[in-house]
Amino acid sequence: MLISKELQEGFNAQIGHEFAASLQYVNIASYFDADSLPQLAAFFYRQAEEERVHAMKFVHYIVDAGGQVRVPGTEEPKYDFQSAKEAVQAALNWEVEVTKQINDLMDLAISQNDHIGQDFLRWFVTEQLEEVSTMDTLLSVVDRAGSNILWVEDFLARNPIVEEGQGAEE
Ligand SMILES: [Fe+2]
Ligand SMILES: [Fe+2]
Numbered sequence: 001m002l003i004s005k006e007l008q009e010g011f012n013a014q015i016g017h018e019f020a021a022s023l024q025y026v027n028i029a030s031y032f033d034a035d036s037l038p039q040l041a042a043f044f045y046r047q048a049e050e051e052r053v054h055a056m057k058f059v060h061y062i063v064d065a066g067g068q069v070r071v072p073g074t075e076e077p078k079y080d081f082q083s084a085k086e087a088v089q090a091a092l093n094w095e096v097e098v099t100k101q102i103n104d105l106m107d108l109a110i111s112q113n114d115h116i117g118q119d120f121l122r123w124f125v126t127e128q129l130e131e132v133s134t135m136d137t138l139l140s141v142v143d144r145a146g147s148n149i150l151w152v153e154d155f156l157a158r159n160p161i162v163e164e165g166q167g168a169e170e
Pocket of ligand 1: 021050054
């Protein structure tokens, strides 16, 4: 077995966080979709897919390392957003939180001299820079648009801030 009990526990918890993010992003996407904002909706549907891919990376790693997968239950995601800004701010807060979780897992892998685990987690460390930065950009665009949310749609149509299929590889 190439994974310690502690890291296995942490990775299983992270599977829950990634799936929870996926569900949260489906709610945010459908909030925009229902409001006839297809670009914002597509952006968050894409994020939801990415988070599912992240969860599955942890699943496959635990199996490959000879551990036991135990997908935890997740809390009901938030659905009652009052504004685009509130929804995007919630997403940014979530990504900052996930970055801390990934850093904590990396700290644990380092403290255990688990080099294979560190190598696996490195992908997530880099990915979080992308995730936080993308969400931060989107928040500032939404902020600048103020009450003219169609300007955000126009911005996203002209400047896709997340490329198609990004994060879906591997
Ligand atoms: Fe993620
Ligand atoms: Fe994410």
